[in-house]
Structures are given as structure tokens and as C-alpha cells.
Amino acid sequence: MANPKGSSFPFSDIPEDIQLCILSLLSPPDFANFASTSKRFVSLCRNDAKLWFTMYHRRWGSKTHITQWGGGNISYMLLYKTLTRWENLIGLWRHSGRADLLAQWPRVITFEWGPSFVSGSCLNGTYHVTKSPFLWMGISSDGLIVNFLDLEGQTETPTGGLDCWLDSICSDHNLVPVTLNFMGDNHFMVEENSNFWNCCKRNSSSKNMIEANEETIVVGAYSGKPRGLPDYLVLEM
Template identity: 50%
Template sequence: MAEMNSYSFVDFPEDIQFYILSLLTPTEIGNFACTSRRFSRLCQNGSKLWYAICDRRWGSKTQIKKWGNGKISYKLLYKTLKKWENLIGFWRRCGQSQQKQTAGVKSAALIFFEWGPSFLSGYRLSPSSKGTYDVTKTPFLWMGISPEGKTVNFLDPDGHSNGLSGESGSLEMDWIPVNVNFIGDIHFSVEENVGLAYSRSSGAPTSKGEYGGDASNGLESGSPGSSPETLEMYQYYANRMSPGADRSWRRQKKREKEKQGRKKWETEHFLKIVDSSPSPARPLQGLWKGISDDMKLEFYLVAYDGVGIFCRRVGDLCEQISSPTPAFWTTNPAFIESPFSPEEEYLYNSRIHLQPPMTSKDINWQYPPMDNEVVSRIMYINSRYDLFIPGLAGISENPWCIEGRIWQYKNGTFGFGFLRDNSIVDLKPIAQDGFLLETMELCCD
């Protein structure tokens, strides 16, 4: 009987060794490096080992080689991306916003983070004002790494920017440099980096600071020995030689004056929406959107609190409740399975489904009627959520006013309504598989 060939780790090619090591955690790699000098040198090869680790974990989501213009160590990149990875997904503002609202841009209560090619992007999400299911998406926060290995965060106060341009990334000058402070895994704050804001405004009034220049490391802009006056003169003549740059230069000066005269950005806090999607055990939980009885799109958060299920508008979660909201809380999260009684059939079939107004889009059935949705299960609602908020007056204790139903459809979505009404608020998911649905950019002049 022939003996089976045995192989040790050192017999594999180096690329295979790095691939195997990339499957380990940093702690396990550190322990492996202590086994021999040869393996220690192998584990210290950051350009290959830590690149393999980063690429394996985030390579399908972002372009690993473009972070920091490809000039930073991949071990540092791993530490940063691992810290920022938790930001991906939905967050809600905690407390009322102290910021001044600009034309066309609301201080949205809902924030969504996603991966960019070489940065992390945070967007404000708000319901479309057109009464459709569209979600308005505006730039909010940009997070990257400079070629020197320093984290750089910029906030877009007005949502006017189109983000970054070019592979190296260029930043809008009216963006505000900020610090992002993590408080555990489900809480972070955004506060203005006053020192960096001052150094940027004292340098050349460029409309876009190149990534890795004055916007990358928190130091004053310009090369050593260059005074702000010299830089401003150079920038003036450089812009004058560019086609149409005279108008651009005037806009830059105007924006610079406006920025110098603005108030400091007030610190804001955000909490993570951990369960933003349904699960087999909790099919109703998550973020949803639906047309309310005033024919406006609203965002709803449905969560299981251990006692029952509650549903609240997202905007109400960070504001003091001053009036009743069409949301529910039920202490009996049990479904009634089909077949249903004739009374339940009539209760559902006699109601109208709140939908966007008919437009030319409906010709293409972008928003098909939901009246024909097949109900798979029914849940009883035994209370409105706002009845449990102290200080609300004028709420009737009539059970007819607080009792309702949740109708779950076979496609996984659901609608809810109260017995006192003749309508159903049908809810649709805001995102699916990590991607936003039916988004639209905010048009700003």
C-alpha cells in the first residue's frame, strides 16, 4: 500500500499561504507569527497579507486599492474599515435637530450609509413631497482616509453637492469638516472640526480641495513657505485662464463669505436601527413606507419590544409628540391563519387602499393597485401607540377607535387600519438586500 503524501504549510506557494492566512482573525495571525521567525516575517508582509484580508472581507463592496489613493498600509486600512463597517445601514437622529433648514433640504431623521469606491457615504433619506413611493436621497456625510493615513470626514450641510469627482476624489469647499465619534456600536455623534474648518478657510479659496491636499490631513493648505496671499493670487490667475472660470471664481468667493459668516454646526447624535429588515421569526419588523390618510408618504418603524409590536413614524421618534399619529401597538402578536370568517373577509374587502394619486406613471403599472393583494394572515391591533404617551388630551377610550387589524399579504408586505376608519395603510420596504428602493435625487439650484 503506497504511503499518502503529506504536506506542511511551508510546502504551499506563497500566494496560497497568504490566502490561507487571510481566513484567520488578526489575533490568530499574531499567534501564528509567534511560531517561527519565518512565519513572523510572512505575517508582517502588509502589502500582500493585509491586502488579501481586506480584499476578502470588503473587496466585493469597495475598491480596496483606491483607499487613500493606494498609498496607505493595508493593515491600517483593515483597522479603519472594520471600525466603519458597522455604519452600513440605517440610523435615526436622536433628539430634535438644532440646524437651520435650507431651501429644499430638511434635517432628515433617517440616515443611510453605503460603501463608495474609496470612501463611505451617508445620505439623508426623506419621503418624497410628491405623494409617491419615491424616497429622496441627499448627501450628508463623507468619510475617507488621506494618503497620510488619517481619517477625514466632511459633512454636506445643504445637500447640494454631487459628491466626489475623479478617482482621487475632490471635495466641495462648502462641506464642513467634522469629527465622527463612536459611542459603542449603536450610537455615534457628528461634531464640527473647528480647527480644520479654520485652516481651510484661511487657505486658498478653491471650490474643490484635492483629496490628500488641505482636506486630507487637517493641516493648513498650501506648500511650505506659501502664504495665503500668494496662493490666492495664483488661484485667481489660474481660474481666470480656464473657460467660464470667472463666474466660478465669483461663486467661490460668495460661498467662502457665506461659510465664514455661518453658525457653527451643532453636534447631532444618531442611533442605529438594528432590526431594519424582516426576519422569519419577526415578519413585520423593519423600516417601511406608506401613504398616510393625508396622502403623504411616511416612514414607519415596526419593532418587537418583548411584550408586543409597536409601529411609529420615524420622524416622531426624535420629536416630542404633540398630536395623535396613525401608528399602533399590540400586545398580542399572534396571527390568525386562513381561512377567515365572513366578518373578517368583509372588514378587509370593504376598505380602500391608500395609494399615490393617479399619474402617467400608473399607465406603466409602476404602482399597481393593491386591492387585489391576497391576505395570508391577520393580526389584531388592540391599541394605538399614542394612547400610552402622557400629556395627550382628547383621546377617546372607545374601543372602536383603538381596535384595528394588520393584514399580511403573500408577498411579505402588509397593511394596517383601524375599525373607526375605512382605509388601509399599505406598507412597502424602503430597502431590499441592502439597496434602497425607488430613490430620487433632490434637485437643488
């Protein structure tokens, strides 16, 4: 029987592609702890094009197109951390909250992966189930998180780069820029982001806008009073 000690070798002797494959199985805190054990692994664990790309591809490579997020101009670390937070949205959600708003908005919403965005759609309550756009979530080429509440539910699915899509909707008053605030795994709300277009003009980076809170999502949106909606609309899921 072979001696297991005779066949062992240090991690540093393993080919880099296999090292990346192994590290991609770890969580960011775990491989950060691993990097602290040896200076030679610090650069590898900080390598955006290698490690963070490998981690993203393993987790979402079959669900989205990595090169389309942010027009391919954002870091994979930013993309990984953003999608980690958004992943909990995927699936069905039930609308709850004020009774007067429940009558105006569908009770069930589904979130799905798109090539370079996450889309939320309202499901009608009939036997012939149909979907209409409700919320669009993406990242601009400047790394800015962009979320739009679709008041009419008629906006076409984004094609091409998100920046091109943003240019085409600037004059669409039925799309309201919103921010999402996480408040647990089973609840979220949305509110209007009145500073969104100013942030776009300043080319702000979302790297400083992503907060560490990974618990809940809050969605609220200022309606601009279309179709008789209240001045300030808060939707709870």
C-alpha cells in the same frame, strides 16, 4: 484506507499564495498569535502588500476600489483597520436626540460604500423616496482620515482621487470637517474638527489618529450658523 498521517505536511511546505489565503480568513489577533509560533512566519504576517492586501480584498474587494483609497499611497493595514471600524455604519440609521433638531434633520440616514469613500445620505419621509448627501468619509493620500458634514445636501459625488476632490471643496462653506468618535455599535455622533485644515498643512498621518475604540460612533458638527442652525449641533443616531 489511506493513513491520514502519511498525507500530512507542515504549513511551511504549503505554497505562499495558499498560506495567504488561509491567513486571510483569520482576524488580526489570530494571525498575530500564529506569527508568534515561528519566526519564519513573522515577515509573512507583517507583509502589507501580500497579507493585508489579501485580507482587504477578501472582505471588501467587491464593494470598493482598493487602489483608489488614499490615492493608492496608504498602507493596506491602515485601510483594513479603518474600514473595519466603518463597516458597522453601512445600512440604515434612525436619527434621535433633541426634539428641536429632529424637525430640522431627516429621521432616517443610510450609509453606503463608494469606490474610495463611505457616504451617508438623508432619506426624505415621503412616498417618493429621494436621497441627499449628508456625510462624506474617506482617507487622504497622507493617511489622514477626512469626514465632512454636508449642510446643504447638494455636494456632488467625489470622482477621481480624494485629494483632488478636497482641493475643489476648500472654498465650500457648506461642507464642515468633522470627527467621528465610536461609542458602541448602535449609536454615533459628530463634531466639528476645527484643526482639520491645519493638520492637512502639516501632512499629518492618520496612523497616529486612529484610536483603538471600536464600539460607538459619535457625530457632532459646528454649523457656522448657516440657515439659522444653532452654534453647536450634535446629531445622535
